[in-house]
Amino acid sequence: MPSHLLAIDQGTSSSxxxxxxxxxxxxxxxxxxxxxxFPRDGWVEHDxxxxxxxxxxxxxxxxxxxxxxxxxxxxxxITNQRETTLLWDAASGELLHRAIVWQDRRTADYCAQLKADxxxxxxxxxxxxxxxxxxxxxxxxxxxxxxPGAMERAQxxxxxxxxxxxxxxxxLSGGKVHRTDASNASRTLLFNIREQCWDExxxxxxxxxxxxxxxxxxxxxxxxxxxxxxxxxxxxxLGMAGDQQAALIGQACFxxxxxxxxxGTGCFMVQNTGETLVRSRHRLLSTVGYRLGGKVTYALExxxxxxxxxLQWLRDGIKLxxxxxxxxxxxxxxxxxxxxxxxxxxxxxxxxxxDPKARGAIFGLTRDTGIKEIVTAGxxxxxxxxxxxxxxxxxxxxxxxxALRVDGGMAVSDWTMQFLADLLGVAVERPExxxxxxxxxxxxxxxxAGLYADLDALAEHWHLQRRFEPRMQQALxxxxxxxxLDAVTRxxxxx
Numbered sequence: 001m002p003s004h005l006l007a008i009d010q011g012t013s014s015s016x017x018x019x020x021x022x023x024x025x026x027x028x029x030x031x032x033x034x035x036x037x038f039p040r041d042g043w044v045e046h047d048x049x050x051x052x053x054x055x056x057x058x059x060x061x062x063x064x065x066x067x068x069x070x071x072x073x074x075x076x077x078i079t080n081q082r083e084t085t086l087l088w089d090a091a092s093g094e095l096l097h098r099a100i101v102w103q104d105r106r107t108a109d110y111c112a113q114l115k116a117d118x119x120x121x122x123x124x125x126x127x128x129x130x131x132x133x134x135x136x137x138x139x140x141x142x143x144x145x146x147x148p149g150a151m152e153r154a155q156x157x158x159x160x161x162x163x164x165x166x167x168x169x170x171x172l173s174g175g176k177v178h179r180t181d182a183s184n185a186s187r188t189l190l191f192n193i194r195e196q197c198w199d200e201x202x203x204x205x206x207x208x209x210x211x212x213x214x215x216x217x218x219x220x221x222x223x224x225x226x227x228x229x230x231x232x233x234x235x236x237x238l239g240m241a242g243d244q245q246a247a248l249i250g251q252a253c254f255x256x257x258x259x260x261x262x263x264g265t266g267c268f269m270v271q272n273t274g275e276t277l278v279r280s281r282h283r284l285l286s287t288v289g290y291r292l293g294g295k296v297t298y299a300l301e302x303x304x305x306x307x308x309x310x311l312q313w314l315r316d317g318i319k320l321x322x323x324x325x326x327x328x329x330x331x332x333x334x335x336x337x338x339x340x341x342x343x344x345x346x347x348x349x350x351x352x353x354x355d356p357k358a359r360g361a362i363f364g365l366t367r368d369t370g371i372k373e374i375v376t377a378g379x380x381x382x383x384x385x386x387x388x389x390x391x392x393x394x395x396x397x398x399x400x401x402x403a404l405r406v407d408g409g410m411a412v413s414d415w416t417m418q419f420l421a422d423l424l425g426v427a428v429e430r431p432e433x434x435x436x437x438x439x440x441x442x443x444x445x446x447x448x449a450g451l452y453a454d455l456d457a458l459a460e461h462w463h464l465q466r467r468f469e470p471r472m473q474q475a476l477x478x479x480x481x482x483x484x485l486d487a488v489t490r491x492x493x494x495x
Contacts, residue, residue: 002074005446006062006235007438008055010164011243012081012101012265013312015054017062018438019073022451024461026433028066030058037098042105042347042356045098048086051164052171059231070233075449076172076226077239077441079246080164081265082187085139087150087212088167090160093175096147099164100139103266103305103347107138108356119205126192126199128277128286133348133356134303136163137189137206144208154209161212163188165240169223172237177224180214182291183245191216193288194277196296219245219290220448239444243437244268245290248299249444250436251405252462254455259393259401262437263410266350267307267382269389271300271398282392283352292447292455300396302351302389306344306360308409310378313346320371324409330372331379331415336422336472337480340364341384341487342377349492352392357493364483382410383420384484390424403427403467407436414466422472423481432465 004027009016013036018029032054037045063069083102088095100106111131114120120131129135140161144151153159162170166180185191185198190208192199198213217223223237241249244262248270251260256274261267270289277286277298289299306313311324321327341363348356362374394400404426410416411434421428433439443458452458 002072003451004068004072004074005442006059006073006076007442008059008076008078008168009243009435009438009441010051010055010078010080010168012103015051015058016438017058018435018442019062019066019068020439020442022446024433024439024443026435028062028068030061030065032058040106042108044101044103044347046084046101048095048099048167051099052168055168056230063231070231070235073233073235074451075236075238075445077445078165078168078237079241079243079437079441080168080184082163082184082242082244083134083136084164085136085143085161086164086167087140087143087147087159087161090158093170096150096159097143100143102134104139105133105348105356107133107142110138111356123189123202126194126202127189128186128193129189130283130285130354131189132354134350135187135189137202137208140208140212141206154212157211159212160214162214165242166214169237169240172226172230173224174227178214179217179223181217181219181221181240182288182296183219183242184240185216186288187242193286193296196291218292218294220292220444222448236449238448239441241290241441241444244270244301245288245299246440246444247407247437248272248289248440249458250438250440251407251431252459253405254459257399257401258405260405260407261386263307263382263406263408265307265309267304267385269302269386269393271393273298273300278396280392280396282395283354284389284392284396285351300393300398302392304382304385304389305347305350307382307385309346310342310344310381311410313344314375314378320375327375327379328413328415331376334372334376336419337476338373338376339366340369340373340377341484342374342381343487343491344378344381345491349488352388353488353492355492355494358491361487361491363487363490379413379416380419383416383423384481386420387423387481390426401426403429405429405431407431407434417468421468421470423477425470425474425477427470428468429464430466430468432463
């Protein structure tokens, strides 16, 4: 009987496939970057066909590199960039428009009007979210209104909407299955997370026909089967979760109060709140952490739009570095108190500010400022934003965590993780497997397949690689953070 698990990790800047063995050890992986499109200021798009092609390519490559065939794979799990919105023809699967990415801010004025009309409290009560361009509903509304004929076709039941997980499942199944999971549904602004269903009042508010929407399943469920012609065997898809919820599972944050933070294109700090749906007073998000066996575990989340994307910009946008790995040596040379602040509000500010019209800036430049200081400020910006989130969680009544579990591409940087621990005053724990997003969704697939008995069995896969203890004096910690808060104030479009 096969015991390998294939995780599809479709992210904002690349598609990856990782094959795990039954102990959670990665055996083979493949990754492929794809094009980012910026047609206007604040607009971000992906080519859905390129997402699909790159996903299929990395799955095939991972199998080849691992010396495996599709018959060696017990199940597939899918995790994905959340909120990114796709619209396609129900019969042909043809996409009507490029995918509108979660970072996209084109619906900012519409969101502002909804808030001015007094809708935010009701929407937040139902969804746990804020009215913001970040989420899928306003993106879908834009597509239906701006793509010629889309609304009429949707009303006739000819179109389908999905986040990336749903779209990939549709393609993998040969167009037979239109499903998503509760964690992804909870990020659309259309899903009632208390009642666990699509909300008719919200569908009416955003003028979205119900026929567009997928069925919503648990995170571990019988989602469908991969078409045999794609990979060489009909493999069941048994796990699905949005990337940050998948990372929560991969980090084994199964007890209320545990916190993880993922450093990918963006940064997302998520705290398990158990069966309690916590309403934030500081503009964090209440969301579905995961749903298993029909039982919901809720979470509190802070979302930062730009983390690793800041390094991408330093590399590709202004070409201060050739490789992200160069940043650590530059930061060591510059030191922690370099005096420069980079606020990477390239597509606005996320939690706890939620200012879609804020824009990025660099402060503290002097005649002595050079590449190393600016690159260091880019690394530090991620840590400052993380403190913003942790401060908000504590102000919402959470106890400071005994440790913060970290993962994602930037978590491999020792300098950044030490500065994070110093700035937060909290120990930072990095696991042996930092690709916890992929591990989490593979674990869900294994759970549904019967490979693992329960969540305790999944927790055994988590192993500490290094713990970073805070070493910075409190006075310096507060001084550096005060400088960050001043810099953020200067870029905000609203107080």
